[in-house]
Each structure stands twice: as structure tokens, then as C-alpha cells.
Amino acid sequence: xxxxxxxxxxxQKPKNAGKTIKRLxxxxxxxxxxxxxxxxxxxxxxxxxLLGPNxxxxxxxxxxxxxxxxxxxxxxxxxxxxxxxxxxxxILSFLVNIGMMHVGRYVARNMRRDVFHKLMDLPVGYFDxxxxxxxxxxxxxxxxxxxTSLSSDIVQILTSLxxxxxxxxxxxxxxxxxxxxxxxxxxxxxxxxxxMSKRTxxxxxxxxxxxxxxxGFAEEMFTGQKTILAYAHEDYVCDRFKEINxxxxxxxxxxDGLGMTMGPTIGMISNIGLSAIGLGGALLYMNxxxxxxxxxxxxxxxxxxxxxxxxxxxxxNEIFSALAAAERVFQLLxxxxxxxxxxxxxxxxxxxxxxxxxxxxxxxxKNKVILHDLNMEAKPGETVAIVGHTGAGKTTIxxxxxxxxxxxxxxxxxxxxxxxxxxxxxxxxxxxxxLQDTWVFNGTIFDNIAYGKENATIExxxxxxxxxxxxxxxxxxxxxxxxxxxxxGGNISKGQKQLITIARAMLYDTGMLILDEATSNVDTATERxxxxxxxxxxxxxxxxxxxxxxxxxxxxxxxxxxxxxxVVEQGDxxxxxxxxxxxxxxxQSQFE
Numbered sequence: 001x002x003x004x005x006x007x008x009x010x011x012q013k014p015k016n017a018g019k020t021i022k023r024l025x026x027x028x029x030x031x032x033x034x035x036x037x038x039x040x041x042x043x044x045x046x047x048x049x050l051l052g053p054n055x056x057x058x059x060x061x062x063x064x065x066x067x068x069x070x071x072x073x074x075x076x077x078x079x080x081x082x083x084x085x086x087x088x089x090x091i092l093s094f095l096v097n098i099g100m101m102h103v104g105r106y107v108a109r110n111m112r113r114d115v116f117h118k119l120m121d122l123p124v125g126y127f128d129x130x131x132x133x134x135x136x137x138x139x140x141x142x143x144x145x146x147x148t149s150l151s152s153d154i155v156q157i158l159t160s161l162x163x164x165x166x167x168x169x170x171x172x173x174x175x176x177x178x179x180x181x182x183x184x185x186x187x188x189x190x191x192x193x194x195x196m197s198k199r200t201x202x203x204x205x206x207x208x209x210x211x212x213x214x215x216g217f218a219e220e221m222f223t224g225q226k227t228i229l230a231y232a233h234e235d236y237v238c239d240r241f242k243e244i245n246x247x248x249x250x251x252x253x254x255x256d257g258l259g260m261t262m263g264p265t266i267g268m269i270s271n272i273g274l275s276a277i278g279l280g281g282a283l284l285y286m287n288x289x290x291x292x293x294x295x296x297x298x299x300x301x302x303x304x305x306x307x308x309x310x311x312x313x314x315x316x317n318e319i320f321s322a323l324a325a326a327e328r329v330f331q332l333l334x335x336x337x338x339x340x341x342x343x344x345x346x347x348x349x350x351x352x353x354x355x356x357x358x359x360x361x362x363x364x365x366k367n368k369v370i371l372h373d374l375n376m377e378a379k380p381g382e383t384v385a386i387v388g389h390t391g392a393g394k395t396t397i398x399x400x401x402x403x404x405x406x407x408x409x410x411x412x413x414x415x416x417x418x419x420x421x422x423x424x425x426x427x428x429x430x431x432x433x434x435l436q437d438t439w440v441f442n443g444t445i446f447d448n449i450a451y452g453k454e455n456a457t458i459e460x461x462x463x464x465x466x467x468x469x470x471x472x473x474x475x476x477x478x479x480x481x482x483x484x485x486x487x488x489g490g491n492i493s494k495g496q497k498q499l500i501t502i503a504r505a506m507l508y509d510t511g512m513l514i515l516d517e518a519t520s521n522v523d524t525a526t527e528r529x530x531x532x533x534x535x536x537x538x539x540x541x542x543x544x545x546x547x548x549x550x551x552x553x554x555x556x557x558x559x560x561x562x563x564x565x566x567v568v569e570q571g572d573x574x575x576x577x578x579x580x581x582x583x584x585x586x587x588q589s590q591f592e
Contacts, residue, residue, distance in 0.1 A: 020326050027107045028150065096159075097152070104151030111143050114333060121337040124404040125364070131216025138332055141215070142208060142325035149322030153315050160308030167305035174298045175290050181280035182302060185273035189266055196262050197316065203255035205324040210251040212328065214244050255321070262316055270306035277302055339406060341423045348422040351430040351511040352415050353380040353542030355401065360410035362400060370396050371565045374410070378558070380511075383543040385553035387586065388562035394546045396565075398514055401544065402428055414512075432505040436517035436546075438497040445474055446481040448500055452508035460507060467536065468503035470496065506537050513538060516546045550587045559583065 115138065127135075171179050221228065221237055228237055281295040290298075360374040370393050378384045386394045399405050400412055403419050412419045419427060432452070440448050449464060450456035461481065465471040473496060477483040485492060492500075505513070515534070531552065547553045554573045561569035561576065561583045569576055569583050576583035 020323055020330060023330055024146070024150065024326055027110060028103065100151050104147040107150055108143055108147035111146070111329060112139060115139055115143070115329060118333050118335070118337070122335055123338040124399070126335060128364070131213075131220060133214075133216030133219030134212040135332070136219065137212040137215040138328050141211060142328050145208075145325040146322050146329065149318050153318050153322070156315065157319070163304055163308045167301045171298055171301045171305065174294050174301070175284070177284060177289070178277055178280055178295075178298050181276040182273035185269050185276075185306075189269050192265060192269070193262065193316070196258070197320070200255060200259045200262075200316075201320050201323065203251070203258060204320040205327065207248075207251040207255045207321070208324045208328050210244075210248040214241075214248045217241060217244050259316065259320065273306065274299070274302060338424070342420060345421060345423045346417070348414065348417075348426040348430050353378070353382075353511045354413075354415050355512070355542060355544075356411075356413045357397075357400075358411050358413075360400065360407045360412060362396065362405065362407045362409075364396075364405075369408075369565065371400075371407075374565075374567065376560065376567070378542050378544070380542055381540055382557040383538060383545065383553075383555070385545045385547060385556035385559045386562060387547060387550060387553070387559060387583070392562040393565040394562060395516065398516060398544065398546065401514070402431060402433070430510050431512045431514055432508045432510045433514045434498075434502050434505045434516065435514075438494065438501045440485050440492075440497050440500060442484070442486060444479075444482050444484055445477075445500065448485060449481075449503045449507060451504055456507060461503075464503040464507040467506050468499045470499035470503055473499075502534075502537075511541055513541045513543045515543065517548065550583075550590055561586070 119135070119139075168179075217240070221241070228234060277299060281290065281298065284290045285292065285295060355376075355378040357374050357376040360371055361369060362371045363369040374397070376384070376397075386397060388394055396405075400407055403424060406420070414422065414427070414430075441451075446458065446461055449461045453460070458481065462471060465474060465481075474481055474483070545553055545556065553559060557572065559569075559571060559573060559576055560567050561581075563582065569579065569581050571579075577587065
């Protein structure tokens with residue numbers, strides 16, 4: 001049986017890793033000069049590390065000259081030079097690490113900014129199909145994973161390549177025969193790393209998806225905690241979370257468990273190479289081909305050569321995890337945005353409110369039609385009520401009027417011009433909305449009421465609150481209109497939240513008004529008072545009302561009765577009651 005949280009996000013196949021890396025580099029190159037400076041410092045640090053073994057080998061050669069023939073001045077000189085380059089190298093490494101931390105922070109800030117702006121441009125349908133927790137996971141967890149990797153792993157890989165190449169060149173200079181002793185381990189390491197990368201990359205992508213689903217489920221359950229407790233559904237929810245958590249843990253184990261084998265395996269291959277160097281070096285020394293200093297330097301360079309390879313194999317897990325997280329972020333950034341305004345779109349200002357819908361057909365899914373050939377007309381100043389059973393398509397009409405979605409067929413016009421002929425922003429600004437699902441944000445009551453009107457005065461806000469019958473309640477609060485509402489209005493009741501949204505709509509004076517069960521959360525006595533205020537709010541405006549309490553829409557100019565996406569009856573209250581049809585039965589059922 002499907003339960004809460006089963007909706008999940010739309011799973012997409014991972015993109016090409018090369019494209020993901022290019023896009024990440026673009027973010028880093030926004031600070032190109034800074035990034036370049038750190039790379040130069042990292043390069044200088046590695047050059048210092050490469051010079052150290054060379055000085056050490058020379059010092060050993062001088063010290064092994066034999067009793068009485070040791071030039072202590074040169075030994076001390078080479079020793080001091082080795083100390084100097086290592087200290088300088090470590091200082092530069094410290095500066096690079098600090099600098100890249102700042103670059104990672106800048107990249108994280110820019111990525112979050114781009115993602116947030118993208119979310120503001122996405123259509124409503126995207127949020128209908130994706131869990132809020134999964135979206136939050138991309139904005140927070142995935143970007144954190146990416147930027148942590150950028151702060152350390154990218155520079156480490158780039159500098160390791162310098163160390164590997166430099167060490168290999170120095171080893172060739174010291175002794176080609178010794179290079180041949182370890183050269184067989186290089187292709188083995190490369191082939192093994194390529195093989196493991198192909199196996200682990202999809203596992204890290206699956207891990208990111210699993211974590212997104214787990215966060216989405218947790219967010220959804222925390223939001224509905226009261227409902228879960230009311231229905232004593234705790235055991236079922238815990239079992240569902242246990243299953244989702246197990247899937248996430250399994251995905252983590254599969255990815256990291258396999259990835260963790262890379263470091264030890266590469267280390268074993270490197271140690272086999274080191275053993276071959278030791279054996280080959282001993283034979284060459286016995287034959288007088290190389291000296292102790294050369295062997296010592298070669299071994300140090302071989303460790304520097306194999307060390308970065310081991311480090312890369314150890315952090316390759318983090319790289320794959322970061323790439324998988326980056327792909328999820330870029331998937332969001334690549335989502336189709338809300339339909340852009342046409343080039344010839346005009347501004348809608350001071351709408352008269354003549355709204356028409358002609359032969360409109362629409363559905364949220366391609367194979368499921370919600371509205372069939374909808375025809376409707378609301379003249380300026382008229383009130384149109386939309387009634388019907390749950391799922392009849394009432395809210396869908398509102399979504400089309402506000403152009404949250406565009407109809408498949410047919411046209412919706414405002415003042416004689418099709419919706420698409422207006423700019424999206426100006427069209428929506430000409431509607432005021434009071435929804436059943438109230439929304440308040442973390443801020444003062446004043447800010448919440450004045451949300452839609454710039455530069456609103458306290459007098460205007462107070463007048464709107466009085467009209468909505470919420471003023472007396474606000475004045476009883478310790479801070480009055482400066483009282484801070486907690487996140488999602490957790491410190492006030494649903495009825496009070498709804499009255500605040502009604503006051504917000506009253507302050508936001510427009511020519512068209514949408515009321516979707518606007519008084520569903522207030523008591524009957526308050527509703528009667530608010531109805532008087534609503535009449536003043538509706539005066540002279542084109543109003544669309546969705547209502548289940550049919551007594552509240554008796555005075556509507558036109559009542560549309562919907563069933564399964566069709567308008568089955570239409571007319572005023574008296575006309576529909578006289579027909580003894582669907583509306584009559586709905587109305588009578590509320591008083592029996």
C-alpha cells in the first residue's frame with residue numbers, strides 16, 4: 001500500500017562526468033585570478049618537495065665518501081637547503097589550503113544563489129512533482145559535498161599530478177634501470193583506477209538520490225506530525241522510515257564500501273614496486289652502477305611518485321560523491337523554467353476584470369484530462385462561484401487563471417486579450433488571492449499583512465486588519481503589529497493565519513479577486529463578521545470564489561457547478577435551485 005512520502009523525486013540518469021567537471025570549473029574560474037594564484041603557490045610547493053630528495057641524495061653521497069674525506073661544509077649546506085625547501089613548501093601548502101577554503105565558500109555561495117534564483121523561475125508543476133526535502137537536500141547537502149571537494153580535492157589532484165610527473169622525471173635522471181624496476185606497477189594502477197571508477201560512480205549517484213529521498217520523507221513526516229499522531233500512524237511511519245533509511249544506508253555502504261578498497265589496493269601495488277626497487281637497487285649497487293646517494297634519492301622520489309597516486313585513490317571516493325552531488329544540482333539548474341513572456345507581451349495595468357474561458361482543455365498528466373471544453377465568462381464586477389465535489393477541477397481553474405499552468409487547448413482572456421499576451425508578472429499582480437492553504441512567513445505581523453504592497457503604512461495595515469476582524473487579536477499580543485510570527489505561523493492558530501491572509505488581500509487592492517475557501521478555518525461567528533468585510537473587499541471587483549459552504553455564495557452573479565471536469569450547471573442561486581438538479585441536491589444536503 002502506498003503511503004506518505006512515496007511520491008519521491010524524478011530519477012534521472014547521471015550526465016557525462018566531463019560536462020559536470022567543466023561546469024564546476026566555470027564556477028571556480030569566476031575567481032580566476034585567485035584560483036590561478038593558488039595553483040601557482042601549489043606548483044611552487046610541489047617544486048620544493050621535489051628538490052628535497054635531490055639535496056638529501058647529495059648530502060648522503062658526501063657523507064659516504066669515507067673517513068677523513070667527508071666535506072662537512074657541503075653536507076651542512078645540502079641539509080640546510082633541504083630544510084629550507086621543505087619549510088617553504090609547507091608554508092605555501094598552508095596558504096593554498098586556506099585560500100581554497102575561501103574559494104570553496106565563494107563557489108558554494110554562488111551555486112546556492114543560482115539554485116535559489118532557479119527555484120524562483122521554475123513552474124508550479126516542478127514543486128508538485130518533487131518533494132520539498134529532496135529540493136532542500138540539493139540546496140544544502142549536495143552543494144556542501146561539492147564545495148568541500150572543491151576546497152581540497154581538486155587542488156590536491158592537480159598538485160599531485162605535478163608531483164607524479166616531476167618525480168618520474170627525476171627518477172629517470174637518476175637511474176633508468178631503476179625506473180624499469182617499478183614501471184610495471186604504473187599501468188596496473190591506472191587500469192585498476194579506471195575499472196573502479198566505472199563501478200563506483202553510479203553507486204555514488206544512487207547514494208545522493210537515496211539521501212534526497214530520505215530527506216524528503218523526513219520533511220514530509222515532520223510537517224504532518226499532528227496528523228500522524230491523530231491517526232496513531234506512528235508505527236507505520238517508523239516502518240517506512242526504517243525501510244527508506246535502510247535503502248540509504250545500503251546505498252552508502254555499496255558506494256563507500258567498494259570505494260574504500262581502492263586505496264589499500266593501490267598501496268599494495270606501490271609497495272610491490274618499492275620492493276622491486278630495493279632488490280634492483282641492491283644489485284646495481286653491488287655492481288657499482290649506482291651509489292648509495294642515488295639509491296636513497298630514487299627511493300624518496302619513488303615514494304613521492306606513489307604517494308600522490310595513493311592519495312588520489314583514497315580521495316577518489318569523495319570526487320565521485322562530489323560529481324554525483326554536482327549532477328543533482330545541475331539537473332535542477334537545467335530544469336525547464338516557467339514559460340517566458342512573448343516578445344509582444346504587454347503590461348496589464350488596472351484590469352477591468354472581463355475574464356473569458358473558451359473551449360479550455362487541461363490536465364496535469366498527459367494521459368489524464370481534468371477540464372473538458374470549459375467555457376466561462378465573468379463580466380467586470382461580477383462574482384463567479386465555482387462549486388462541486390472534491391476533485392471536480394475547481395482549483396485547476398484558478399491555476400489556469402493565474403497562469404500557473406497553460407491550457408492544452410482553448411483560450412483564457414482578460415479584457416479581450418489572451419493570457420499569453422500579457423507579461424506574467426503584470427497578469428498575476430492584477431489578482432488578489434486568499435487561499436485555503438494559508439501561507440505566512442517568519443516575520444512581523446505587519447510585514448505579513450503588507451507583503452503585497454510596497455511602502456504600506458501602519459495606518460493602511462491597521463485598517464485592513466480591522467476589516468478582516470483580526471485587529472483586536474493583534475493588539476492583545478505583547479508586540480502588537482511588531483509581534484514576530486514563527487516559521488509557518490507555528491505560534492498562531494490556522495484561523496488567525498487565514499484572517500491575516502484576508503487582511504493581506506484587502507490591502508493589496510486589485511481589480512480581480514480569487515477566494516479559495518477563504519473562511520474555511522474560522523469559526524461561524526467570525527465568519528459572519530468577515531463576510532461583511534469580504535463584501536466590501538469584493539465591491540466593484542471581478543471575483544472568483546471556490547466554496548463548499550454554499551450558503552456563502554447565494555448572492556453570486558453566476559454559480560458554476562462542476563463534476564469530473566465538466567460544467568454541468570450554470571446560473572444564479574434561484575435559477576439553479578429551481579432546476580432541482582445537482583446544485584439543488586448539494587445545497588439541500590448541507591441543511592439536512
